[in-house]
Amino acid sequence: MVLKMAKVEDTYCEAFEGLCVQLQITAQDTEFLNRAVNSFTALPFTVFGDVEGGIVRWLREDETIDGRVGAVVQLWVTGSGKKATAKFYDQLGRRIRQGILVVPTTAVFDFYPQITEDKFKMMDNVGHCGDGYEEVIDNYSRKLISVPIMMGYDFLIEEELSYAKGIMGGNFWLFCNSVSSGIKVGREAVRIFSEIDNVCDTFNVCSAGSKPETNFPEIGPSTNHPYCPTLKSRLSSEEFKVPNAVLSIPEIVFNALDLETIKKAMVSVIEGIIDMDGLIMISSGNYGGKLGKYNIFLRELGLKDKYFI
Secondary structure, eight states: OOOOOOOOOEEEEEEEEEEEEEEEEEEESSSHHHHHHHHHOOOGGGTTTSEEEEEEEEEOOOGGSSSEEEEEEEEEEEOOOOHHHHHHHHHHHHHHIIIIITTTTOEEEEOSSSSEEEEEEEEETGGGGGOOOOOEEETEEEEEEEEETSSSSSSHHHHHEEEEEEEEEEEEEESSHHHHHHHHHHHHHHHTTSSSSTEEEEESSBBBOOESSOOOGOOOOOOGGGGGGGGTTOOOTOOOOTTTOBOOOOEEEESSSSSSHHHHHHHHHHHTTTTTTEEEEOOOOTTSSOSSSSEEEGGGGOOOOGBOO
């Protein structure tokens, strides 16, 4: 039996600029590590003018700075001006203080792969949790802030964390023949992203793609109703955009440190899922220039011509 290969729509995804930190979080065991990582990266709030995070990949003990289990994570803010930078610094501190420092045995290291011009000094927004008893020490060939805490050890965080501009909002829409297929294909796309350095997905498998316009702006982005399969009987044929046989459209949203990384990641994911059972079409969301200045055309990624509709 020959499986029918899904097709790629000849379109583009609309991405935009943001600021990013990339950190390595470590802990004594996976239970504490998972809690810290998930607390730090949870709730993608950039749609409300806040920050969003994601997991790049998980690390074994022999891959981390201090020889314990770890993870590489990213945190992002939209924009790159003074206001965005100030908000980013504030929210970075809050997520480290309330999401990582309070989880037993954790530590935080700078893990940006290049030397950056800009760095956040972490004494003011994390180090002073030591209430004046904190100190800067040399360990692991790094300058670390050592914060005494009641648990019986000092929480360690690198004194300076690098940040730089990156690319946000890359996305795929995965048109599938059932909800179960949407979950299966979406999970595989996320798994492939987790094997690629310097890129993260920010929602895992996102069940609710949105649109820029909304009837209720006070709650933020609302459902992209022309692409909701369950609205077929309530929308006109002109407004309803879901193709025949499609019953589920999960979205995968991803950010990367640079444009080249995001393009390579897109190729890896498309090639990894295109022949999966239940996947009918791969597309990307774009909004006619309303969202971002980077237009990433799927046909220009170097994919095989036979993939396209």
